Amino acid sequence: MKILQRLYCIFPNFIQNIFITWFNIMAYKKRYGGKYKYYKKMFFNNRNLSKEELLKIQKNRYVAFLKLTVLKSEYYKKNLLKIEDFNKIETIEKLPFLSKEILRSNVDKINTITKNKGIISKTGGTTGKSLEVLFTHDNMQERFAMLDDFRDRQGYKLGERTAWFSGKSILTSRDLKKCRYWKTDYFYRVRYYSTFHIHHHNLIYYIKDLIKFRPKFFVGFPSTMFDIAKYGINNGLQFPNGMLKAIFPTAETINKEMREVIESYFHCKMYNQYASSEGAPFIFECKYGILHLELQSGVFEVLDEYNNPSQSGRLVVTSFTSEGTPLIRYDIGDSITLEDESKSCQCGNNNPLVKEILGRIDDFIYSPEVGKINLGNVSNTLKDTKGILKFQAIQNSLSKLILKIVIDKKIYNKKIEKNFIQNWRDRIGNSMELEVQYVDDISVEQSGKFRLVKNNIKHLLNV
Numbered sequence: 270m271k272i273l274q275r276l277y278c279i280f281p282n283f284i285q286n287i288f289i290t291w292f293n294i295m296a297y298k299k300r301y302g303g304k305y306k307y308y309k310k311m312f313f314n315n316r317n318l319s320k321e322e323l324l325k326i327q328k329n330r331y332v333a334f335l336k337l338t339v340l341k342s343e344y345y346k347k348n349l350l351k352i353e354d355f356n357k358i359e360t361i362e363k364l365p366f367l368s369k370e371i372l373r374s375n376v377d378k379i380n381t382i383t384k385n386k387g388i389i390s391k392t393g394g395t396t397g398k399s400l401e402v403l404f405t406h407d408n409m410q411e412r413f414a415m416l417d418d419f420r421d422r423q424g425y426k427l428g429e430r431t432a433w434f435s436g437k438s439i440l441t442s443r444d445l446k447k448c449r450y451w452k453t454d455y456f457y458r459v460r461y462y463s464t465f466h467i468h469h470h471n472l473i474y475y476i477k478d479l480i481k482f483r484p485k486f487f488v489g490f491p492s493t494m495f496d497i498a499k500y501g502i503n504n505g506l507q508f509p510n511g512m513l514k515a516i517f518p519t520a521e522t523i524n525k526e527m528r529e530v531i532e533s534y535f536h537c538k539m540y541n542q543y544a545s546s547e548g549a550p551f552i553f554e555c556k557y558g559i560l561h562l563e564l565q566s567g568v569f570e571v572l573d574e575y576n577n578p579s580q581s582g583r584l585v586v587t588s589f590t591s592e593g594t595p596l597i598r599y600d601i602g603d604s605i606t607l608e609d610e611s612k613s614c615q616c617g618n619n620n621p622l623v624k625e626i627l628g629r630i631d632d633f634i635y636s637p638e639v640g641k642i643n644l645g646n647v648s649n650t651l652k653d654t655k656g657i658l659k660f661q662a663i664q665n666s667l668s669k670l671i672l673k674i675v676i677d678k679k680i681y682n683k684k685i686e687k688n689f690i691q692n693w694r695d696r697i698g699n700s701m702e703l704e705v706q707y708v709d710d711i712s713v714e715q716s717g718k719f720r721l722v723k724n725n726i727k728h729l730l731n732v
Contacts, residue, residue, distance in 0.1 A: 289454050316422075320619040323564040332358070336356055339355070344379040349597075372594075389402075390548070404591070407592075420515070422556065429485050430460075430484045431486045432482065434464055435489045436713075445466070449474075450466050462493070464489070472501075490718060511536065520718055547601070551563040555618055561618050570587075607624060639697055650689060650692040657681065659675040662721065668702060669704065670701055675708060686705075
């Protein structure tokens, strides 16, 4: 692999694009071969099943998944067989939780297959520690079939021109000198735009190339799309109306401001979806902007701080497509709010409704004076401000908060600074020290994701 990487860096741009194309063809054989077409047809046929029918499928899949896991996983054989009726969905609360740390420490015993028989998936490690899990080939094909069925509902077809914003490290020093921040898959017609170089000095090149490339779909990190859209709006750069058919964000939580800015600038609706690189079950947004749990993909438990079922709280998942590294009552670290059970959606999807995906539980600031300030309240500190291109809140101690800010010097002024700081004071109180650092840029994580909050003191808290 290192030899291939060295050769890739030596090749001219055209050959590098061929290399990207070849790599995708090899990867897509695994994703779209085998039972992919069978699963795709199944999910298409199941689109309008009643809630009762969906619950029956969920129950049957749960029983089969638990039986298979206990048969093949050393960890679960030891921990589940001693529990009476361990494979009945009605008694799921009897099963132990699987935390990220337990998964990381016991993954070899949890795995049901070896690496040479599975497909390796690595988490980004945005919390500081990466994780490696295994998918069976069937599970990987089923997950892509489910994901493609969701996108197909919004007009997407594999092979249509797509701009992809993800954490692929694919650029060379020659690309940077030429202000070329992308590589292209010629066969599937996907252009991969680097999320590691989203600096306001570079964004003009992204916009110009997007307009030249004329994609029909956007896929990838919404924070990158948001930065591009804000730059376009602030600099009067028009994006062609009618070019895009749909935008599919991945990997990050979307807030109201991000959605409004992205949809208004690119003249296109965004369709949200929730999953994870570890293999969490899916949540999909329909054409009416309503989020639906996908009961065919797993079990979703929403729990309060006392581990009781709740309308809003932390999300614990059991995923039917994680047979390689089984996820049973996996405490994934995110939180959601469910919609009232009496409500339904006119789109025809009868899966339960989700009111809001609240995002990562551990992305918060803690004030000794006020308590937890969640991600939504952090993002809302931009209210009544202009000229702030990007910011990041970093907490390394209980008594101090660091704010890194990238500004547009033509717009930003002392009055805006005062409003921004006051917004923070309204949330954290007056006792914490607040240090503002003006910087030229804020780096993304190794995964290519941007973290709005970096809380480095969670180990000191009992919240």
